[in-house]
Amino acid sequence: MGIVEVLGASRGKSPLIIGDLDVYPQLPRITGAPTLNSEEPDIATASKNAPLNKSTKIADRHVFSLSLPDEEQPHWQALRHAIRNARREGYAYFELGGFVGYSVIYDSTGVSKESIQSAPLIERVQGLIHEEIGDRNSISLTSLPDDKADVYSSKTLPFYLWEVPRRAIRDILRQRLVIVATYNSGWMEKLLSEAGLTVIPDKTGRDHRSFEVVASFEWEGEARVEYHSHVWEEMVIAVHEFRGPKAVVQRALAPLAAPSLARLNDFVPTEALQNDQGHPPEQNG
Numbered sequence: 132m133g134i135v136e137v138l139g140a141s142r143g144k145s146p147l148i149i150g151d152l153d154v155y156p157q158l159p160r161i162t163g164a165p166t167l168n169s170e171e172p173d174i175a176t177a178s179k180n181a182p183l184n185k186s187t188k189i190a191d192r193h194v195f196s197l198s199l200p201d202e203e204q205p206h207w208q209a210l211r212h213a214i215r216n217a218r219r220e221g222y223a224y225f226e227l228g229g230f231v232g233y234s235v236i237y238d239s240t241g242v243s244k245e246s247i248q249s250a251p252l253i254e255r256v257q258g259l260i261h262e263e264i265g266d267r268n269s270i271s272l273t274s275l276p277d278d279k280a281d282v283y284s285s286k287t288l289p290f291y292l293w294e295v296p297r298r299a300i301r302d303i304l305r306q307r308l309v310i311v312a313t314y315n316s317g318w319m320e321k322l323l324s325e326a327g328l329t330v331i332p333d334k335t336g337r338d339h340r341s342f343e344v345v346a347s348f349e350w351e352g353e354a355r356v357e358y359h360s361h362v363w364e365e366m367v368i369a370v371h372e373f374r375g376p377k378a379v380v381q382r383a384l385a386p387l388a389a390p391s392l393a394r395l396n397d398f399v400p401t402e403a404l405q406n407d408q409g410h411p412p413e414q415n416g
Contacts, residue, residue: 184392186399195398199385203378207294210235210373214299214308222250227375230322231314232259233275237302242309252311259315267317267332275310275371276303283364287371312370316342319366319376326380346386350395358386 181187216223217237226232276290302308333341349355
């Protein structure tokens with residue numbers, strides 16, 4: 132979830148923070164069945180049926196949905212190529228944009244702890260560490276697909292829908308094929324900054340993976356808007372769907388299109404202004 136801060140462009144008004152407005156690019160993404168709480172529906176899933184370019188109230192939030200026609204597609208060809216190589220050599224690797232690398236491990240008798248330990252994972256991780264960002268390098272590691280209990284499992288493309296041969300799906304089910312993803316959230320910070328977004332690192336410095344992204348845009352003569360969000364979920368989804376860093380940047384930039392798609396009153400609903408005035412909410416990721 133993001134925070135929208137609306138500042139009067141010419142009227143000298145004090146900042147007003149709108150805490151229940153989400154911006155969701157509507158993508159033709161096929162996801163697994165969402166886990167819904169009876170009291171709190173999955174906002175992202177419900178927003179897929181919301182009208183485009185207009186704020187709609189879903190549960191206790193206002194959602195502004197917009198289209199993202201040039202969505203970065205999953206790199207299925209690279210994955211299929213790596214699977215073929217792993218079947219021949221026992222191990223293969225490919226990387227996307229200096230942000231994420233995928234180690235593909237294969238053993239016809241079943242991938243064991245020894246199989247994973249003998250794979251050159253450490254050497255590959257070194258290639259994802261970039262000197263130019265210094266101590267902002269922060270490497271995370273995950274296996275694909277994740278355990279069903281993982282918090283993001285309902286938001287990502289199920290592995291049985293990956294565009295790979297059915298044989299590869301069977302190998303995953305029988306633990307003959309294992310995919311390990313390593314990714315550098317510090318490099319994503321750099322890419323987001325280069326795209327023109329403001330990146331604010333976690334003030335505590337305890338977790339370098341935690342940072343805020345601010346997209347600034349305006350309705351000329353009416354208001355200047357800052358949309359504050361965290362992109363950790365988008366990073367995880369991009370990693371799990373083999374989309375690469377461009378997909379994360381695309382979604383972070385999506386709110387900038389709002390002034391060309393809708394009037395200010397359609398973006399920030401009157402109800403949200405009335406409900407939240409004088410009551411700045413906490414930031415939610």
